[in-house]
Amino acid sequence: MNAAVRAVTGAQKAAQLIAAMSFAFAAHAGSRCAPADCAPGRASVARVEAVYADWLDAGSAVGTIDSGLTARVDGRGRSVWAARLRELTARLDAALATVDAAALAPRDASVLGAIRKGIRDSAPDVPAADAGHPAPGCADAARPGADLDTLQAALYACFEEIGNHIDFDGRPIVRTTALQELQQVADGERRKGLFLALSPLWLAVNGADTEDSPYRRMMRLNGVALQKSGASPIDDAAVTLGIAPPLVEQWLMRILEAWRAQSQGGPLEPWDYWYASAAASRELSPAISRASVLATSKRFFRDLGADLDRLGVRHDLDPRPGKAPLAYTEQIRIGRRVGNAWRPATARVSANYEQGGLFVLNELIHEDGHAVHYAAVRTRPAYFSLGDDLFFEAFADVPAWSSSEPQWQQKYLGSHAAEQSALRELFSNVMLDAAWSLFELRMLADPAADPNQVWTAITSRYLNIVPHPELSWWALRVQLVRWPGYMINYGLGSVVTADIRQRIRESIGSFDTGNPRWYPWLSAHLLRFGSSVDTAHLLQQFLGRAVSPDAILTQLRRAGSVQVPARQHLGQAAVEQSHRLIDVALVDHQRGHEADRALSAGQ
Ligand SMILES: [Zn+2]
Numbered sequence: 001m002n003a004a005v006r007a008v009t010g011a012q013k014a015a016q017l018i019a020a021m022s023f024a025f026a027a028h029a030g031s032r033c034a035p036a037d038c039a040p041g042r043a044s045v046a047r048v049e050a051v052y053a054d055w056l057d058a059g060s061a062v063g064t065i066d067s068g069l070t071a072r073v074d075g076r077g078r079s080v081w082a083a084r085l086r087e088l089t090a091r092l093d094a095a096l097a098t099v100d101a102a103a104l105a106p107r108d109a110s111v112l113g114a115i116r117k118g119i120r121d122s123a124p125d126v127p128a129a130d131a132g133h134p135a136p137g138c139a140d141a142a143r144p145g146a147d148l149d150t151l152q153a154a155l156y157a158c159f160e161e162i163g164n165h166i167d168f169d170g171r172p173i174v175r176t177t178a179l180q181e182l183q184q185v186a187d188g189e190r191r192k193g194l195f196l197a198l199s200p201l202w203l204a205v206n207g208a209d210t211e212d213s214p215y216r217r218m219m220r221l222n223g224v225a226l227q228k229s230g231a232s233p234i235d236d237a238a239v240t241l242g243i244a245p246p247l248v249e250q251w252l253m254r255i256l257e258a259w260r261a262q263s264q265g266g267p268l269e270p271w272d273y274w275y276a277s278a279a280a281s282r283e284l285s286p287a288i289s290r291a292s293v294l295a296t297s298k299r300f301f302r303d304l305g306a307d308l309d310r311l312g313v314r315h316d317l318d319p320r321p322g323k324a325p326l327a328y329t330e331q332i333r334i335g336r337r338v339g340n341a342w343r344p345a346t347a348r349v350s351a352n353y354e355q356g357g358l359f360v361l362n363e364l365i366h367e368d369g370h371a372v373h374y375a376a377v378r379t380r381p382a383y384f385s386l387g388d389d390l391f392f393e394a395f396a397d398v399p400a401w402s403s404s405e406p407q408w409q410q411k412y413l414g415s416h417a418a419e420q421s422a423l424r425e426l427f428s429n430v431m432l433d434a435a436w437s438l439f440e441l442r443m444l445a446d447p448a449a450d451p452n453q454v455w456t457a458i459t460s461r462y463l464n465i466v467p468h469p470e471l472s473w474w475a476l477r478v479q480l481v482r483w484p485g486y487m488i489n490y491g492l493g494s495v496v497t498a499d500i501r502q503r504i505r506e507s508i509g510s511f512d513t514g515n516p517r518w519y520p521w522l523s524a525h526l527l528r529f530g531s532s533v534d535t536a537h538l539l540q541q542f543l544g545r546a547v548s549p550d551a552i553l554t555q556l557r558r559a560g561s562v563q564v565p566a567r568q569h570l571g572q573a574a575v576e577q578s579h580r581l582i583d584v585a586l587v588d589h590q591r592g593h594e595a596d597r598a599l600s601a602g603q
Pocket of ligand 1: 366367370392393396
């Protein structure tokens with residue numbers, strides 16, 4: 001966005017947007033154009049955009065079918081969509097080749113830039129596997145000399161191959177279930193056992209934390225690639241918020257310091273971190289069955305004026321072999337004008353839920369937040385997107401955080417936890433995200449750093465967690481290995497989430513127990529713009545001022561202090577003894593893991 005566009009008001013912006021949208025369709029349709037629409041190259045950009053819209057739809061359809069949700073999209077199967085995608089890719093390349101970018105007016109250059117970015121963003125993360133080149137598996141991460149793409153794809157595979165099969169009491173559970181169980185299991189030794197059952201994943205990701213571990217090799221290669229391209233996830237986050245890059249670290253440290261100031265008592269063992277702040281979940285989760293979570297999320301969104309069924313949101317929530325090992329939301333098709341009518345985007349939510357509970361419910365509402373965001377976008381195809389990563393992740397938490405409000409719990413669950421307890425649980429997870437953000441910021445700044453030392457320093461200072469540099473327990477989030485720097489969107493995003501929530505309350509009133517104005521009002525003021533407006537400008541317009549950490553600092557004060565439950569309640573051995581046990585457990589898990597690998601390699 002240029003300076004002139006920054007200066008316009010929201011109303012003008014919307015009018016410009018509509019003008020820009022209607023132009024696109026006029027240009028597709030006609031051979032004639034008004035003089036203002038006859039800028040050099042405009043027709044060629046319009047041709048590119050028309051093919052691009054079809055290409056996005058075809059790619060989304062293939063992705064939807066490959067996800068396993070359904071065998072057909074709009075009545076067509078995979079082979080039809082794949083053939084169409086190939087044909088459109090060739091047509092898109094050809095159309096792009098006809099554009100003389102240097103001759104374009106600024107508005108057309110912006111459209112072309114958005115399309116080129118959209119093409120880069122839509123490129124498959126993992127190169128398509130074929131018989132000669134199977135997709136990397138977890139074992140490929142251990143291969144010396146693996147390149148960056150292979151390492152990232154292989155480490156991602158570890159989260160499915162190992163992370164979706166955590167051994168808990170002799171049965172395999174997925175990572176989300178393991179994290180939720182860490183909130184629930186009352187017996188301290190069992191909790192520690194479950195925590196250590198995650199260590200095969202940590203070992204696959206970071207070996208013995210030596211310089212040649214898969215993660216450390218990946219981060220060094222990633223550092224070289226970033227240096228070469230000039231890209232920086234941290235600078236991107238700063239641009240998104242319209243702040244100076246050094247403020248990213250300062251804000252993270254400020255909110256973490258505020259949290260630290262509320263911690264009381266001696267340090268917690270990492271396997272007790274979730275349990276110590278999850279009293280609300282333990283109280284409420286028994287009433288939240290696996291079967292009820294989707295209906296509860298649907299009911300809440302209906303009360304917010306966003307009927308998920310009417311918006312065509314599809315859900316794929318059961319675990320199955322080979323399924324993506326994380327919760328995510330994607331478009332099934334983009335929103336676009338068809339004839340004279342707007343055809344909204346539809347979205348699908350994918351997750352691996354074996355059980356219900358507050359943790360799962362909170363995550364599902366977050367994903368459904370992405371889904372309603374997709375449906376609200378009203379832009380020409382070039383700008384169809386949810387906007388910057390930080391912005392759309394922050395927005396998805398706007399409804400999700402409501403599930404930690406006692407009023408919400410009373411209405412949707414029939415009972416509620418005490419305010420301090422409910423918010424302490426929410427923010428202990430938010431602060432863990434902030435800790436991961438700071439971890440990534442520091443690893444990106446120094447890719448040769450020892451990740452276990454970096455993580456230990458952060459978690460012992462800010463989260464009051466006993467140092468365990470012998471455990472790579474930071475390796476719990478798939479984003480860390482697949483998209484280094486992505487966690488910044490969650491940690492710093494919490495600042496934006498709190499700020500947006502505050503602004504909504506001031507403008508249309510409370511929404512924690514529903515508010516039919518919520519979706520229409522947010523669609524008009526925040527969600528419709530795709531990537532047609534830069535986020536810093538959009539947030540400035542929406543908030544009426546620059547983003548500030550004040551709102552989250554206010555919320556943190558509502559949360560009760562994290563108190564270490566008495567040691568006997570945690571059922572925990574002395575620290576010296578537990579160190580010894582961890583060493584033993586690690587060696588055992590390492591052996592077990594290697595045995596597994598040898599087995600699969602031999603099959
Ligand atoms: Zn998300």
